[in-house]
Amino acid sequence: MLEDRKPDRGFVEIDGEECKGCGLCVEACVPRVLRLAESLNRYGYHPAVYDGHGCNGCGLCFFVCPEPGAIRVFKLAAPERGARPEAALAAV
Ligand code: SF4
Ligand code: SF4
Secondary structure, eight states, rough: GGGOOOOOOOOEOTTTTTOOOOOHHHHHHOOOEEESSSSSOOOOOOOOESSSOOOOOOHHHHHHOOOTTTTEEEEEOOOOOOOOOOOEEEEE
């Protein structure tokens, strides 16, 4: 149920044209929120895609990726008690 889901602690942006579809990020992601697309990019690779929710901001996908600029991770700051859930972003 969506209501039971913990708030995301981060999110990722993937440049599908820089990704070589090696799948290392998919294997490294513990919450399993990355996958390889069925479509091909212009180089003929199946790029990684983010499901859009569930990222914990751990950064593992960024550190295992051999392609500079293919994946960026943003951490969401934990909201202060009683504060609204909007969060400041910091790139890993
Ligand atoms: S930062 Fe961590 S949880 Fe988020 S997509 Fe990357 S490996 Fe998965
Ligand atoms: S590790 Fe990098 S190059 Fe490999 S699939 Fe993930 S984003 Fe693409």
